[in-house]
Amino acid sequence: MNGVFTIFNILRLRAGPQDLPADSGTLIFWVGIALIAGMVVGIPLYGFGQALALNVMDLVVLYAFVAIVLTIRGVPDRLRQTFTAMAGTGAILGLLMALLMLLMGGPDPGREPEDIATGVVLGMLTLLAWLLLVFGHILQQALGLGLRLVGMLLALGYVVISSVLTQTAIGLFQ
Numbered sequence: 410m411n412g413v414f415t416i417f418n419i420l421r422l423r424a425g426p427q428d429l430p431a432d433s434g435t436l437i438f439w440v441g442i443a444l445i446a447g448m449v450v451g452i453p454l455y456g457f458g459q460a461l462a463l464n465v466m467d468l469v470v471l472y473a474f475v476a477i478v479l480t481i482r483g484v485p486d487r488l489r490q491t492f493t494a495m496a497g498t499g500a501i502l503g504l505l506m507a508l509l510m511l512l513m514g515g516p517d518p519g520r521e522p523e524d525i526a527t528g529v530v531l532g533m534l535t536l537l538a539w540l541l542l543v544f545g546h547i548l549q550q551a552l553g554l555g556l557r558l559v560g561m562l563l564a565l566g567y568v569v570i571s572s573v574l575t576q577t578a579i580g581l582f583q
Contacts, residue, residue: 411430411435411438411439412428412429412430412438412493415428416429416439416494416497416498417501419498419546419547420498420501420502420539422542422546425546425547425550425551426490426491426493426495426550426551427487427551429490429493429494429497431489431490436493439493439496439497439500440468442497443464443468443496443497443499443503444464444465444468445500446499446500446501446504446507447460447463447467447468447500447503448460448461448464449503449504450503450506450507451463451464459579463575463579466575466578467571467575468496470570470571470574471495471496471499471571472492474567474571475491475492475495475551478548478552479491479551479552482552482553484551484552484553487551490551491547491551494547494551495547498540498543498544498547499540499544502536502539502540505536506536509529509532509533509536512526512529513526513529540564540568541561541565541568542561544560544561544563544564544567545558545559545560545561545562545563545564546560547560547564548560548563548564
C-alpha cells in the first residue's frame with residue numbers, strides 16, 4: 410500500500426526510512442502526495458504557476474540535501490528510502506498545516522499578526538517542532554547517528570536552507 414502505514418509509524422517515531430519499500434512506486438506515490446500537499450498550501454498564496462515552481466524547487470532541494478548528507482556519511486544507497494520518508498512525512502505535516510491555515514480563515518498575507526488566534530500559532534509551532542523531530546529521526550536512522558539531536562540539527566539546517574532558497578525564489582518571481 411505504498412508504505413502508508415510505515416509513513417504514519419515514522420511520524421510516530423516507531424519506524425524509520427529503512428522500513429519503507431525501496432521501489433519506484435512508493436517513491437513516486439509520496440513525491441506526488443508531497444507535491445499535492447504543497448499545492449494545496451501554495452495556490453491560495455501564490456497562484457498555480459508560482460506554487461508549482463516553488464514546490465518542485467523544494468522537492469529538488471530536499472533531494473539534493475538528502476543526497477549530499479548521505480554521500481558525506483558514506484551511505485548513498487539509502488537515498489531512495491530516506492527521500493521518500495522525508496517527502497511523505499513532510500506532506501502529511503504540510504496537510505495538517507494547511508488545515509490549521511483554513512481554521513484561521515485561509516491564507517491572507519495582509520493579515521495582521523495580532524489577528525491570528527493564539528491556538529493556531531501554537532498549533533503551527535507544534536507542527537514545525539514535530540517536523541524537526543521527525544526529520545531528525547529519519548536522518549538519525551539513515552545516517553546511523555548516535556543521537557537524534559544531531560539529526561534534528563541537520564533537519565533544522567535543511568529547513569533554513571529550503572526557506573532561504575524559497576524566499577529568494579519568491580523575490581525573483583515578483
